[in-house]
Amino acid sequence: MENAIxxxxxxxxxxxEPGVLARVIGLFSGRGYNIESLTVxxxxxxxxxxxxxxxxxxxxxxxxxxxxxxGRLVPxxxxxxxxxEGPSVERELALIKVAGTGDRRIEALRLADIFQAKVVDxxxxxxxxxxxxxxxxxxxxxxxxxxxxxxxxxxxxVVAMSKGPAAF
Amino acid sequence: MxxxxxxxxxxxxxxxxxxxxxxxxxxxxxxxxPIYDALFQQNDLKHVLVRHEQAAVHAAEGYARSTxxxxxxxxxxxxxxxxxxxxxxxxxxxSIPLVCLSGQVPTHxxxxxxxxxxxxxxxxxxCTKHNYLVKDVDNLARTLHEAFYVARSGRxxxxxxxxxxxxxxxxxxxxPPAEVKHKTYRPQVKAEIARIEEAIELIANAKRPVxxxxxxxxxxxxxxxxxxxxxxxxxxxxxxxxxxxxxxFPASDNQxxxxxxxxxxxxxxxxxxxCDVMINIGAxxxxxxTGKLSAFSPGSKKIHVDIDPSSINKNVAVDIPIVGDxxxxxEDMLRIWKARAxxxxxxxxxxxxGKIEGWRARNCLNYNRTESVIKPQYALERLREALRGxxxxxxxxxxxxxxxxxxxxxxxxxxxxxxSGGLGTMGYGLPAAIGAQLAHPDAIVVDVSGEASFLMNMxxxxxxxxxxxxxxxxxxxxxxxxxxRQWQELLHGSRYSQSYSEALPDFVKLAESWGCxxxxxTTVAEVDQVIxxxxxxxxxxxxxxxxxxxxxxxxxxxPGGKAHNEILFxxxxxxxxxxxxxxxxxx
Numbered sequence: 012m013e014n015a016i017x018x019x020x021x022x023x024x025x026x027x028e029p030g031v032l033a034r035v036i037g038l039f040s041g042r043g044y045n046i047e048s049l050t051v052x053x054x055x056x057x058x059x060x061x062x063x064x065x066x067x068x069x070x071x072x073x074x075x076x077x078x079x080x081x082g083r084l085v086p087x088x089x090x091x092x093x094x095x096e097g098p099s100v101e102r103e104l105a106l107i108k109v110a111g112t113g114d115r116r117i118e119a120l121r122l123a124d125i126f127q128a129k130v131v132d133x134x135x136x137x138x139x140x141x142x143x144x145x146x147x148x149x150x151x152x153x154x155x156x157x158x159x160x161x162x163x164x165x166x167x168x169v170v171a172m173s174k175g176p177a178a179f
Numbered sequence: 180m181x182x183x184x185x186x187x188x189x190x191x192x193x194x195x196x197x198x199x200x201x202x203x204x205x206x207x208x209x210x211x212x213p214i215y216d217a218l219f220q221q222n223d224l225k226h227v228l229v230r231h232e233q234a235a236v237h238a239a240e241g242y243a244r245s246t247x248x249x250x251x252x253x254x255x256x257x258x259x260x261x262x263x264x265x266x267x268x269x270x271x272x273x274s275i276p277l278v279c280l281s282g283q284v285p286t287h288x289x290x291x292x293x294x295x296x297x298x299x300x301x302x303x304x305x306c307t308k309h310n311y312l313v314k315d316v317d318n319l320a321r322t323l324h325e326a327f328y329v330a331r332s333g334r335x336x337x338x339x340x341x342x343x344x345x346x347x348x349x350x351x352x353x354x355p356p357a358e359v360k361h362k363t364y365r366p367q368v369k370a371e372i373a374r375i376e377e378a379i380e381l382i383a384n385a386k387r388p389v390x391x392x393x394x395x396x397x398x399x400x401x402x403x404x405x406x407x408x409x410x411x412x413x414x415x416x417x418x419x420x421x422x423x424x425x426x427x428f429p430a431s432d433n434q435x436x437x438x439x440x441x442x443x444x445x446x447x448x449x450x451x452x453x454c455d456v457m458i459n460i461g462a463x464x465x466x467x468x469t470g471k472l473s474a475f476s477p478g479s480k481k482i483h484v485d486i487d488p489s490s491i492n493k494n495v496a497v498d499i500p501i502v503g504d505x506x507x508x509x510e511d512m513l514r515i516w517k518a519r520a521x522x523x524x525x526x527x528x529x530x531x532x533g534k535i536e537g538w539r540a541r542n543c544l545n546y547n548r549t550e551s552v553i554k555p556q557y558a559l560e561r562l563r564e565a566l567r568g569x570x571x572x573x574x575x576x577x578x579x580x581x582x583x584x585x586x587x588x589x590x591x592x593x594x595x596x597x598x599s600g601g602l603g604t605m606g607y608g609l610p611a612a613i614g615a616q617l618a619h620p621d622a623i624v625v626d627v628s629g630e631a632s633f634l635m636n637m638x639x640x641x642x643x644x645x646x647x648x649x650x651x652x653x654x655x656x657x658x659x660x661x662x663x664r665q666w667q668e669l670l671h672g673s674r675y676s677q678s679y680s681e682a683l684p685d686f687v688k689l690a691e692s693w694g695c696x697x698x699x700x701t702t703v704a705e706v707d708q709v710i711x712x713x714x715x716x717x718x719x720x721x722x723x724x725x726x727x728x729x730x731x732x733x734x735x736x737x738p739g740g741k742a743h744n745e746i747l748f749x750x751x752x753x754x755x756x757x758x759x760x761x762x763x764x765x766x
């Protein structure tokens with residue numbers, strides 16, 4: 012089982028300085044690691060800290076390597092493996108454009124309601140839905156819309172946080 | 180307080196001085212002219228003008244490796260910076276502390292494809308430990324001090340600071356090093372005591388132990404090498420080391436097994452294969468060392484001490500990982516060993532040494548001693564005898580001569596052996612020798628070279644002449660890229676594709692054209708004579724062209740993809756299954 016592929020969500024707190032994202036991405040491409048999703052934004056304006064959330068996969072040994080390699084980048088403050096460190100919540104936000112009229116349009120709206128997606132733009136022949144949920148929920152919704160006139164989807168990738176009072 | 184205004188260029192000079200830099204290796208160009216002007220107006224900081232920026236970096240590496248200090252480089256934008264890239268990666272692979280300053284086009288031109296513009300921080304990002312682009316002169320001093328801190332702390336490495344020309348002209352505030360503290364970078368120096376205690380228990384109960392040490396011990400400083408020697412002597416265990424670790428433990432000691440790995444000794448590799456406890460201190464289980472991973476030391480418990488957490492469990496899964504500085508860990512190990520009154524399992528150790536002596540008796544470095552042709556090993560043996568007891572440093576290029584030098588030249592002290600291990604950069608040895616010589620003007624510095632490697636950076640003879648660095652370039656001239664030819668012989672049916680050194684210069688005349696001394700040996704009897712003459716030259720470089728056996732190969736050898744117990748001893752051995760596919764694809 013040592014060579015089983017595991018999927019991990021890793022949160023990295025970094026100095027928000029030029030090139031920091033290139034360092035992280037370069038590390039993954041240079042060493043041949045997978046990135047399934049990556050999100051980044053400043054989370055602390057006063058100290059110029061950004062939080063990167065990335066979803067990656069690999070054997071246990073590779074996952075440990077990824078964390079060690081991230082940890083030794085000079086502008087990296089902390090690396091947390093949310094998959095390893097107890098329960099966490101993961102969310103994605105998606106904008107999904109669906110075009111169509113008649114029954115298909117009504118069905119799309121009905122499904123959006125079930126998924127608790129919000130309508131953020133509407134024309135007589137299209138909707139843009141905003142959906143927040145787990146990756147699986149977003150996948151499901153996009154899959155259904157595929158049969159109802161999906162035009163395009165834009166997704167943030169996963170952001171995640173550990174459960175409970177402890178800070179990152 | 181430090182409220183004085185200086186130009187960016189003056190800040191650079193002041194920061195370098197405050198960081199203890201006494202020599203900077205560089206090459207001027209448009210984007211660094213303000214810094215060169217500031218250099219001109221002072222006398223404390225010596226600038227050494229190289230002939231190619233790659234050599235500036237190797238020279239700084241030679242300086243850094245032989246002194247333990249941070250080496251310093253100054254290059255211009257664009258081609259200046261790109262030429263430095265090979266040197267930077269070389270320093271990264273071998274964990275050599277460097278700070279490289281590069282000029283950049285003025286900030287308002289960045290991104291406009293300006294003349295001699297390159298995305299230097301982009302290009303060097305994977306070739307440096309860290310890099311910076313300084314866009315505000317008020318951040319310059321802080322950034323420079325940080326660069327030195329990052330370069331020398333933790334696992335050392337090269338740091339590049341890219342400085343646009345307008346920043347060099349602008350007035351800014353200087354901050355001294357004491358006022359600069361890095362926000363994030365705090366490598367772990369002291370290791371967890373519980374782990375060390377666990378390791379000590381394992382070491383004390385070992386039946387067939389071996390120390391396997393590497394460049395980490397050298398980087399931790401001479402103090403770490405002393406502690407290592409003390410610990411190894413206390414335990415009575417055998418010790419081997421990587422190419423980068425030579426000199427941390429005295430080669431003249433009987434517990435020394437010689438280097439391990441692809442061209443390591445039989446006794447070192449078999450001790451690694453058959454040990455029950457492996458104590459890795461500051462080495463990284465590199466592929467040159469491990470050979471076939473699945474057959475690497477199959478029966479041992481492994482302890483791994485490394486300051487870089489990413490080195491642990493990267494190639495080989497270990498039982499006791501210890502993250503910390505080799506010196507700090509060895510200090511704790513010795514203390515706990517003594518406090519707990521530990522001792523080695525003497526009867527088991529005696530039996531183990533008996534086995535090792537059996538392997539030693541195989542005399543794996545033996546070669547065909549003949550009078551008819553100069554064997555490269557013989558030339559190195561004679562060099563060894565001539566240097567015995569003399570204060571000396573050895574650099575090498577890359578290839579067969581490098582491996583022979585590692586096998587045949589003994590090092591009893593750290594920081595005396597300067598070679599390109601990780602990256603394997605031909606052309607490293609001459610500039611590195613110049614750097615080492617300038618740091619140690621009274622010592623003998625020999626670049627053990629091959630004729631092909633020497634040609635890669637031979638323009639640096641000019642630098643050596645200009646700064647009166649009496650380096651000795653000891654060319655083992657076999658008229659081949661010997662290691663390439665050896666692999667072609669073993670794995671590619673002796674089809675010597677492009678590995679012959681055609682159209683070589685007359686090295687004696689070449690030396691003379693620079694006003695250096697050129698010497699040549701073509702017979703066995705001449706070897707001692709040229710070595711004696713070479714050592715008598717103390718005021719200028721000397722090129723020694725030794726015509727060695729063009730067909731000699733470097734043994735022992737563990738072919739790529741093979742295990743430690745599948746060693747080839749000489750030309751009569753051939754790989755067990757002629758051209759193993761898995762080995763052929765490896766390098």
